[in-house]
Amino acid sequence: MATNDANSSGAGAGGASTNDSATNTANAGNTSAAAFVAAVTTPSQHRTDCMACLMSGLEDIGIKPTSAAAVDFGAINSDDLCITLAHSIEACLDGKGYVVAPLSTGFVQLRAKGAVVTIDDFVSGLVSVSQPK
Amino acid sequence: MRRIVLPALFALFAAASAFAQCSTQLAFVALQPTTDITKRTWAVTFTNCPDVSATTFAVGSAGTLNIGGINYDAVITSFSPANAIMPNPQVNFTLKLPTGANDPINVFYGSNNATFSYPVNGQNKEWTLTLTEAVNVRSDSFHIGRADATGTSSDANLPAIPPAYRLQFNSTYSYRPPFIPSGATTALKNRIQRDFALNIDTTDKTTGYVDDNSVTGGLFLPRLNLAGLVKQAKVGAQATYDRPIHNNDHNADVTATAAGLIPAIQAVNLMMTQKKLASPLSLAISAGYRSKRMTGSTYRGRVYSGTAFYHLYAMDNYRIDLTATTTYNDLNDLPAGTPKTQHAFTAAVYYAPSPTSPFSAVASFQNGSFGAVLTKLKQYFIGVSVQKIDQYFNGGATQ
Numbered sequence: 001m002a003t004n005d006a007n008s009s010g011a012g013a014g015g016a017s018t019n020d021s022a023t024n025t026a027n028a029g030n031t032s033a034a035a036f037v038a039a040v041t042t043p044s045q046h047r048t049d050c051m052a053c054l055m056s057g058l059e060d061i062g063i064k065p066t067s068a069a070a071v072d073f074g075a076i077n078s079d080d081l082c083i084t085l086a087h088s089i090e091a092c093l094d095g096k097g098y099v100v101a102p103l104s105t106g107f108v109q110l111r112a113k114g115a116v117v118t119i120d121d122f123v124s125g126l127v128s129v130s131q132p133k
Numbered sequence: 134m135r136r137i138v139l140p141a142l143f144a145l146f147a148a149a150s151a152f153a154q155c156s157t158q159l160a161f162v163a164l165q166p167t168t169d170i171t172k173r174t175w176a177v178t179f180t181n182c183p184d185v186s187a188t189t190f191a192v193g194s195a196g197t198l199n200i201g202g203i204n205y206d207a208v209i210t211s212f213s214p215a216n217a218i219m220p221n222p223q224v225n226f227t228l229k230l231p232t233g234a235n236d237p238i239n240v241f242y243g244s245n246n247a248t249f250s251y252p253v254n255g256q257n258k259e260w261t262l263t264l265t266e267a268v269n270v271r272s273d274s275f276h277i278g279r280a281d282a283t284g285t286s287s288d289a290n291l292p293a294i295p296p297a298y299r300l301q302f303n304s305t306y307s308y309r310p311p312f313i314p315s316g317a318t319t320a321l322k323n324r325i326q327r328d329f330a331l332n333i334d335t336t337d338k339t340t341g342y343v344d345d346n347s348v349t350g351g352l353f354l355p356r357l358n359l360a361g362l363v364k365q366a367k368v369g370a371q372a373t374y375d376r377p378i379h380n381n382d383h384n385a386d387v388t389a390t391a392a393g394l395i396p397a398i399q400a401v402n403l404m405m406t407q408k409k410l411a412s413p414l415s416l417a418i419s420a421g422y423r424s425k426r427m428t429g430s431t432y433r434g435r436v437y438s439g440t441a442f443y444h445l446y447a448m449d450n451y452r453i454d455l456t457a458t459t460t461y462n463d464l465n466d467l468p469a470g471t472p473k474t475q476h477a478f479t480a481a482v483y484y485a486p487s488p489t490s491p492f493s494a495v496a497s498f499q500n501g502s503f504g505a506v507l508t509k510l511k512q513y514f515i516g517v518s519v520q521k522i523d524q525y526f527n528g529g530a531t532q
Contacts, residue, residue: 062364062394062413074483074492075400075411075444075452080309081365083266084356087163087312095165101211102160102176105265106219109180114483114491116409117217125218133172 074114201244366393388421
């Protein structure tokens with residue numbers, strides 16, 4: 001069966017972190033401008049975890065993911081694969097310590113529309129519908 | 134011309150109004166086996182429901198989710214507006230469960246119906262829900278009535294075919310195993326997909342009318358990942374028996390099937406500024422035994438079939454879906470001229486105006502033997518499909 005723990009990075013189970021960009025900025029304190037910019041542009045732990053779970057979910061349905069790409073839902077071969085992708089991401093985020101909204105209905109609807117979603121937008125969407133426990 | 138345009142416009146409006154109807158879907162998240170079931174988030178998605186917004190639901194307030202006749206208190210946790218991965222908004226909630234309560238997921242899996250109710254402006258509003266991930270899918274239909282036939286012969290001297298009473302009965306049942314998270318365990322019987330279909334379409338007359346009846350049953354083990362070589366594999370067996378009621382012709386097939394995705398052969402991107410991700414090469418193979426009796430002749434023997442399905446992207450705007458099927462019939466006493474090996478090939482081209490817009494079918498090419506009776510044909514199709522037709526009729530309120 002699918003392995004949801006094949007994530008390459010991020011916190012482990014219960015390892016959610018709230019050190020998002022804003023917190024990083026606050027922690028920057030009196031550091032240099034370069035460090036400040038780096039802190040702002042560095043992906044938050046939340047985003048990193050969402051990216052890792054997305055990559056893991058895509059691998060579960062046979063897709064070798066790359067970050068500079070877009071998912072063509074119209075070319076995912078069945079609704080069942082969309083549901084598997086959704087549940088794989090949900091279980092992965094749960095394992096990393098996040099509460100996430102159900103994704104399966106949205107993915108099935110995206111497939112019906114033949115929507116194309118960039119990985120960046122995909123991850124942003126996951127960040128917006130999940131939060132640390 | 135008007136005779137063609139007016140019905141077409143009518144059909145367009147009818148379709149648009151159908152698409153624009155409000156519908157609601159119920160879904161839930163998958164959890165790790167160690168997570169408490171009371172933490173499971175459920176959601177109702179509102180599709181084409183312009184009267185529902187973030188202000189409709191107050192976080193912390195309660196509604197009622199009824200699944201299969203059992204009421205659960207649903208505590209609203211958040212409202213997710215439409216975004217890149219959710220085309221329609223949804224309200225998210227958890228269920229209040231007494232200590233030791235049965236997991237509502239089990240009730241969900243045993244049910245085909247659900248409702249969600251919530252007080253809106255002081256009045257309780259109820260939405261009937263469809264289940265995004267129904268496990269037990271059953272449908273039945275029954276029709277009986279008079280049928281009239283006009284013969285296919287052009288000989289006016291032949292007697293007219295008398296009217297008949299036609300019976301149509303269709304019953305399908307499918308158990309689709311739920312998603313099992315990594316580390317969770319479940320009984321083997323819960324992981325086996327079970328399909329059954331009975332179709333009867335006949336009349337009280339022996340000739341001149343449709344007499345097409347079949348029964349199909351299958352058992353499959355889906356969602357298998359085989360050492361990373363094959364993903365989402367599905368193996369199983371299926372038996373089909375077709376026959377008319379009014380004569381002894383028949384067709385019986387017993388088939389073993391296997392299908393899966395091959396991650397080693399990903400969708401190819403040619404001259405693309407941004408790579409697109411799609412399902413990799415999909416293979417489906419079957420091997421079985423067929424016993425067929427038709428117009429006094431009997432054919433028996435082995436039948437093998439294999440289908441490959443593949444996506445290809447080119448020049449940012451094009452997607453090409455390729456399907457190839459080969460069927461090998463090792464039946465005895467086949468009619469002269471019937472080839473043992475038959476091939477079918479389809480290429481469908483889809484066009485997207487921009488790299489992130491949906492693809493629309495513009496052309497397809499089919500060559501080979503298609504359909505249940507393997508009709509040989511070569512066919513070209515050029516067409517345009519309309520995406521998101523509802524937005525032209527409801528102001529795109531849900532987009």
